[in-house]
Amino acid sequence: MSLDVPASALARCAVHPELPAAGTCSRCGGFVCADCVRVVPGLEGRVFCAACAARPEVNYLEAFRLEFWGRRDRWAWTVGVVTLALCALGLVSALDQRAPTALRLLFTFLTPVPVGVAFFLGRSWARHALVATPVATPVVMAVLLEPSSREEVALMMVCAVPALIIAIVIHSDVRNQLFFRLDVTPGQLKALWNVRRNNPLARHALSFGLGGVFMPVFAPLAVLCGAVAWRRVDPEAYPPIGRGGQALAGIVLGVASLLLWGFVLLSFLSRFLSGVVVHK
Ligand SMILES: [Zn+2]
Ligand SMILES: [Zn+2]
Incomplete structure (x- = not known):
């Protein structure tokens, strides 16, 4: 009598029936192959299947991610408030000016508004457009509208530098990326959790x-x-x-x-x- 177990009787991965199981998930008990084994941060000694490792009650980082997924952060609200302020400033400053100046003022203040609205609404293209806006606005002004003086454009470019720096900071902010439903690395998520929680x-x-x-x-x-x-x-x-x-x-x-x-x-x-x- 042979003690060999036929290959067909060995435990198989629940997801990949063609592969032998390397272990069992410590939550659902399902067989997992070497490819399907997942490690959850903080629970390194235990084996999980991919589905269980992604469950918020198992993985605190996943729960943390879901908490902020698609939710506006302080940057989204800041951009929203600044956009509103630009609309108000553009209208107020244009009202008591003559036609060409009024048009230029309106154009200057209202150019970033569509980007700001799209950003507040979570359109992902607006993330990149927000970085381009501080650069593009003075350039478009200089090309299209022939401002009365070169100093005016130079002044706008100087004003654009802090706006550009803030836009780059927002673009690289992990919490803001979660608002835009972008995938972030586990390391970035862990760093954000570390700061917040x-x-x-x-x-x-x-x-x-x-x-x-x-x-x-x-x-x-x-x-x-x-x-x-x-x-x-x-x-x-x-x-x-x-x-x-x-x-x-x-x-x-x-x-x-x-x-x-x-x-x-x-x-x-x-x-x-x-x-x-x-x-x-
Ligand atoms: Zn499982
Ligand atoms: Zn598998």
Whole structure:
């Protein structure tokens, strides 16, 4: 009697029946081949199938991504408000001008408006158009409208530089890319999660601690936030809670600031009191 098991009786991948199974999914129990094995961040010791690894209740980064998917971020709202302001400014400034100047003003202020509206509505072409707008507007003005002076165009180009820098920052913002429903890498998602969700109180503690050096009112806040954040730190939790170093730095800075300001206050008081004694 042979102990060999026929190939047809071996476990097969649920998705690829032609391939042998390399393991079973720890959530649904389905067989997975080597290609189908997925690793979930924070649960590295466990095997998941592709479908289970993408479930928000299994993968905290996936849950985090879905939370922002297609939702307007602060940049979308900023662009929306600026677009409204441009409409208002264009109309108001054009109203009390003569015809050619009024037309030029209207053109200048209203050129970026379609891009701004499309951006606010989440049209993906508007992401790229937003970067092109600060460059294109003065160039089109210079070519088409022959402005009264070269200085005017030069001034517009100078004004366009900060707008261009902000547009590039928005273009590379991962949270904004989620609003436009663009795929971001797991690394980018993890970095965004780290900023937004990984013990943010510890970050505040550090900020308060730094602020406390200059403004004593922030020092107790730094100690309080740092202490609470420090208690929350748990690298074994799922998802892991970190930033212990920042919480500790907040506490240390807060205590040091309290001592520093206490010393300043005491020396001021003792000088004030000795002044009172001398005058008596
Ligand atoms: Zn599964
Ligand atoms: Zn497979």
